[in-house]
Amino acid sequence: MQRSLVTLAVLAALASPFHTTATAAEAPVELDLLLRGGTVYTGDSDTPVVGDVGIAGDRIVFAGRAMPAQFRARRTIDATGLVVAPGFIDAHTHADADLLSNDARKRLNIPFLTQGVTTAVIGNDGFGGYDIAAQTQKLRAVPVGTNVAMYAGFGPLRISQLGEANRAPTPAQMNAMKQHLGRAMCDGALGLSTGLFYPPQNFSKTEEVIELAKVAAAHGGLYDSHIRDEAMYNVGLKGSIDEVIRIGHEAKLPVHVAHIKALGVAVQGQSGDIIRRIEKERAAGLDITADHYPWTASSTRFSAALLPPWANEGGRAATLQRFDDAAQQERLRKDMRENLRLRGGPEAILFSAGSTKYVGKTLADVAKASNADPVDAAIAVLRDGDLMIASFNMSDDDVRAFMKRPWVMTSSDSSLGHPRAYGTFARKYDQYVAKERAISLAQFIRSSTSLTADTLGLVQRGHLRPGYHADVVVFDPKRFAAKATYTQPTLLSEGVVTVLVNGRLAVDGGQPTGVGAGVPLLRTPKPGSCPA
Structure with missing residues (x-):
C-alpha cells in the first residue's frame, strides 16, 4: 500500500511525534488505528514506554507516551497490559514454497503471523532461486501474509553450470554464475546465501565461494551461510567459522552465520570458543553476525545427516547404485557409522516428515523393529526415500550462550515436522524470557526486530518510528507461548493479540483475518553497480 494523502499530511505536520498540541481552531487529524496504553518497545531503546502507537495508512505516525491532542482515530485497540513492538523479522526461513505457492491459504503464512512475524527471509542455505525478478513478480501478483526478503542461492547457481558434479567450475562456468548472481543483486536480492554442508554446494572450494561473494559485495550485498x-x-x-571469516575479509563484505550452533557430541561446549573468535573479528572491524533458533534439536534431510558427501555425488540415482556396490560398502558404512555417532546415536534421530511408515519413530525404533543394525536400517529407510528428521544434538547451555550475544538475531529455520516453524518466537519468549530469564524482554525484542532489519538493510522496518512502515505486533506477556511440540509440530502459538503488516490487520483479536498485506522487500544495489 502506498502512503495515503492523510499519512503524508500527518507526517508533514510533525517535526517530532509529540512536539505540539492542537488549538481549539484546529481540526483533529484522523488516524486509521490507535493502539492505546500498551507497553511500547520501539526497537531503539531497551526501556519501554507505556503509551500509544498511531497508524495512518501503511505508516507509523507516532509511538510512545500518550496520543497527541490533535489526533483522533477511526478505531482504537486497548493494549493495556500488552506488549507493543515492531513486527518480528525471521532472518532464516524455508517458507519459500508456501509464500510462492498457488495455494492462497499457504501464502498467508499463518504459522508465522500468529507468532508476530511480519517479515520472512527466504532463499537461505543456498537453496533460493536466483530468479529474483520472477519471484518478485509472483509475490506482487497475489496476496501474501508477510513481507518477503530474498537471498540468491548458491545451490541453483552451481547446478545451472555443473549439475550435481563434484568438480571445480571452468572459467566460463564461473563467469556464467557471476552474471546470474549480478542480475539477482540488481533485481533486489539481499546477497548470496550458501549451504556448504549440502551437496552439491559442499563440492565447492572456498575460493569458488569467495569469487561469487565478491559479486554480492560489488552490489552492496551480504554473504549468508549454512x-x-x-x-x-x-x-x-x-574451521567452518574460520572459512566464513576468510570469505568476509577476502570478498570485503558483511558475513552472517546461519542458525549458529554446536551440533553433536564432538563439539558440544564449544560455544564459548566460537563466540570469542567472532567477537575478536568484530572488534577488529569485520561485520559478522549470526542468527539462532531456541531449540536443542536441529532438522535436516536424513541423507544429509548420515551420508558422507561423496555418497551423494550425482544425485539420488547414483547414491542408490552405491548402496548396491560391494566395493564401496566398507567405506560407506564406516562413514555412516561415524556420522551417526556425531549425531548422538540412533535414539537421537526422530523421523519427522515424509513417509508415514517412519514418521514419529526414531532410527533406533526402526532398527529394533527390523532386528537390524542401525546403519543397515538407515540404508533401508533411504532406499524407500529421503525424510526430514529432528536430530537431538545440541546442549541447552550452548543455545543460551549464543542467544545472549548482541549480534545474534532470531530465526526459525522452519522445516516440516519440526515445531520451530510454528513456535520459534513464542518459545524464545516463553522459555528464555518469561521462565528462565536468560535474556531480557528488551533483548528478545531487539534480536527479533531492529537488529535483524538493520543487519539486512530492510529500510524503514524493525523500529516503531514516525514514517516507518506499520509492521507491528501486540502480544500478551502472560500468555505468549509455543504450543507446537516434536510430536505435534503444527499447533499454532498463543498470546499474539494483534499483528499489523503494512498497516493492515493480519491478526485481530488473536485470530488471523485472512488479509494478505505482505510485499517483497528488495535491497537497493550499490549506486553505479547495475546497468542504468
Missing part, C-alpha cells in the same frame, strides 16, 4: 560443518564431519565447527 557453514560447511557445524559438527566434526569434515573441517569442523571452528
Whole structure:
C-alpha cells in the first residue's frame, strides 16, 4: 500500500511525534488505528514506554507516551497490559514454497503471523532461486501474509553450470554464475546465501565461494551461510567459522552465520570458543553476525545427516547404485557409522516428515523393529526415500550462550515436522524470557526486530518510528507461548493479540483475518553497480 494523502499530511505536520498540541481552531487529524496504553518497545531503546502507537495508512505516525491532542482515530485497540513492538523479522526461513505457492491459504503464512512475524527471509542455505525478478513478480501478483526478503542461492547457481558434479567450475562456468548472481543483486536480492554442508554446494572450494561473494559485495550485498560443518564431519565447527571469516575479509563484505550452533557430541561446549573468535573479528572491524533458533534439536534431510558427501555425488540415482556396490560398502558404512555417532546415536534421530511408515519413530525404533543394525536400517529407510528428521544434538547451555550475544538475531529455520516453524518466537519468549530469564524482554525484542532489519538493510522496518512502515505486533506477556511440540509440530502459538503488516490487520483479536498485506522487500544495489 502506498502512503495515503492523510499519512503524508500527518507526517508533514510533525517535526517530532509529540512536539505540539492542537488549538481549539484546529481540526483533529484522523488516524486509521490507535493502539492505546500498551507497553511500547520501539526497537531503539531497551526501556519501554507505556503509551500509544498511531497508524495512518501503511505508516507509523507516532509511538510512545500518550496520543497527541490533535489526533483522533477511526478505531482504537486497548493494549493495556500488552506488549507493543515492531513486527518480528525471521532472518532464516524455508517458507519459500508456501509464500510462492498457488495455494492462497499457504501464502498467508499463518504459522508465522500468529507468532508476530511480519517479515520472512527466504532463499537461505543456498537453496533460493536466483530468479529474483520472477519471484518478485509472483509475490506482487497475489496476496501474501508477510513481507518477503530474498537471498540468491548458491545451490541453483552451481547446478545451472555443473549439475550435481563434484568438480571445480571452468572459467566460463564461473563467469556464467557471476552474471546470474549480478542480475539477482540488481533485481533486489539481499546477497548470496550458501549451504556448504549440502551437496552439491559442499563440492565447492572456498575460493569458488569467495569469487561469487565478491559479486554480492560489488552490489552492496551480504554473504549468508549454512557453514560447511557445524559438527566434526569434515573441517569442523571452528574451521567452518574460520572459512566464513576468510570469505568476509577476502570478498570485503558483511558475513552472517546461519542458525549458529554446536551440533553433536564432538563439539558440544564449544560455544564459548566460537563466540570469542567472532567477537575478536568484530572488534577488529569485520561485520559478522549470526542468527539462532531456541531449540536443542536441529532438522535436516536424513541423507544429509548420515551420508558422507561423496555418497551423494550425482544425485539420488547414483547414491542408490552405491548402496548396491560391494566395493564401496566398507567405506560407506564406516562413514555412516561415524556420522551417526556425531549425531548422538540412533535414539537421537526422530523421523519427522515424509513417509508415514517412519514418521514419529526414531532410527533406533526402526532398527529394533527390523532386528537390524542401525546403519543397515538407515540404508533401508533411504532406499524407500529421503525424510526430514529432528536430530537431538545440541546442549541447552550452548543455545543460551549464543542467544545472549548482541549480534545474534532470531530465526526459525522452519522445516516440516519440526515445531520451530510454528513456535520459534513464542518459545524464545516463553522459555528464555518469561521462565528462565536468560535474556531480557528488551533483548528478545531487539534480536527479533531492529537488529535483524538493520543487519539486512530492510529500510524503514524493525523500529516503531514516525514514517516507518506499520509492521507491528501486540502480544500478551502472560500468555505468549509455543504450543507446537516434536510430536505435534503444527499447533499454532498463543498470546499474539494483534499483528499489523503494512498497516493492515493480519491478526485481530488473536485470530488471523485472512488479509494478505505482505510485499517483497528488495535491497537497493550499490549506486553505479547495475546497468542504468
